[in-house]
Amino acid sequence: MNKKVSKPKICLKGELTVPSDKSVSHRAVIFSSLAKGTSVIKNFSKGQDPLSSLEICKKLGILAEFKDNLYITSSGKLNTSKTDLYCGNSGTTMRLMAGILAGQNFNSILTGDESLSKRPMKRIITPLYLMGAKINSNNEKAPLKIVGQSLHGINYSSPIASAQVKSSILLAGLFADNKTTVTEPYLSRNHTELMLSYMDADISINGLSVTVAKSELTPKVIEIPGDISSAAYFIAAALIVPDSEIILKNVGLNPTRTGLLDVLKKMGADIEILDKQTISNELTGDLRIKYSDLTGCIIEGDIIPRLIDEIPVLAVIATQAQGQTVIKDAQDLRNKESDRIKTIVTELKKLGANIEETPDGMIINGKINLQGGVEAETYHDHRLAMSLYVAGLVCKKEILIKDFDWVNISMPEFDELFSHLLT
Numbered sequence: 001m002n003k004k005v006s007k008p009k010i011c012l013k014g015e016l017t018v019p020s021d022k023s024v025s026h027r028a029v030i031f032s033s034l035a036k037g038t039s040v041i042k043n044f045s046k047g048q049d050p051l052s053s054l055e056i057c058k059k060l061g062i063l064a065e066f067k068d069n070l071y072i073t074s075s076g077k078l079n080t081s082k083t084d085l086y087c088g089n090s091g092t093t094m095r096l097m098a099g100i101l102a103g104q105n106f107n108s109i110l111t112g113d114e115s116l117s118k119r120p121m122k123r124i125i126t127p128l129y130l131m132g133a134k135i136n137s138n139n140e141k142a143p144l145k146i147v148g149q150s151l152h153g154i155n156y157s158s159p160i161a162s163a164q165v166k167s168s169i170l171l172a173g174l175f176a177d178n179k180t181t182v183t184e185p186y187l188s189r190n191h192t193e194l195m196l197s198y199m200d201a202d203i204s205i206n207g208l209s210v211t212v213a214k215s216e217l218t219p220k221v222i223e224i225p226g227d228i229s230s231a232a233y234f235i236a237a238a239l240i241v242p243d244s245e246i247i248l249k250n251v252g253l254n255p256t257r258t259g260l261l262d263v264l265k266k267m268g269a270d271i272e273i274l275d276k277q278t279i280s281n282e283l284t285g286d287l288r289i290k291y292s293d294l295t296g297c298i299i300e301g302d303i304i305p306r307l308i309d310e311i312p313v314l315a316v317i318a319t320q321a322q323g324q325t326v327i328k329d330a331q332d333l334r335n336k337e338s339d340r341i342k343t344i345v346t347e348l349k350k351l352g353a354n355i356e357e358t359p360d361g362m363i364i365n366g367k368i369n370l371q372g373g374v375e376a377e378t379y380h381d382h383r384l385a386m387s388l389y390v391a392g393l394v395c396k397k398e399i400l401i402k403d404f405d406w407v408n409i410s411m412p413e414f415d416e417l418f419s420h421l422l423t
């Protein structure tokens, strides 16, 4: 489906509840599958990626029932007669499941779509191999053929700050003899640590190091907060469309995910946190966002993992900020659903932005009146599609975004929610 986007007649006004967090939804369904008994997941994401995790867990023997909530019943042990497990577009599904499947007493094959089959898997194959795993890959890419083995714990210093890598190793550690410790160069999102601890795993945290021991998980009621990575598109639109003012309810505010808010504050954004609470070990809150005069800034170092998925939409915001924005240390963006440095720079340039690619990020000069009037590509990447939609709201002439349905990967509600704020 192609999507036409043009300047709104007025601005964004009103209030909405942000859809469920994708990262936390994956973990809720995967970890509940390991817990003997019935877990209740409230506010499970409708995105295709978490549904890929759910489908795989079903193939691994759990019972899943959707009523108001999602009920997962597990014997506590996985088993499968179907070795082929399709992860769709989801890197989180593949990397987390690889950690779990490496330590089972059966074999399995993890496959993915065209984009996922091009993404690097060496980052998990290397540490899992050190734990005793046997994984055959296609040149360190999917499909991953996993020969279930008994594993032993390791002490691993990860060369990259990646929650998927950290989680894959920690999940393998739940099935390994001896303790497993992972140390990261910078702190990446810590949903795995918080949820494993909530489900009574033997886990401890010491600065940038996390240690797990072989554990059985307890089934729980898990309530998923709204996704700050989805909220980012509404935040961005409200900040750059003149006269806008919106309220976003139930936004996940885990500090390992709120780098976007910190950067926007530095750029001069008028964002207020109205109410905070902790649900299922995760911090959430409501946000009020008003149109703001923004100034460019430098984004680098340990903040990068805290806003990695928001960089494409930050680039859009930076086109509407006075002066220069420089994004550095973000080379891992090239390994996402698309090479997000190249793809966002190419597409924003087409719309009229003054933006240049660098090896580990980009430089954006603002404030620019984007001309638009062109067709934009999504590169099969949901975050590109949503970022370009936001850019379209400030273009002089209408743009056409091709293959817009890629938004369904994380937020099928995207169009409906934007229409709600734009009318």
Ligand code: S3P
Binding pocket: 022, 023, 024, 026, 092, 161, 162, 163, 164, 165, 167, 188, 189, 308, 309, 332
């Ligand atoms: C995720 C971690 C991040 C993020 C991805 C989801 C997760 O990837 O980009 O969208 O749920 O653990 P990396 O850990 O590879 O940086």
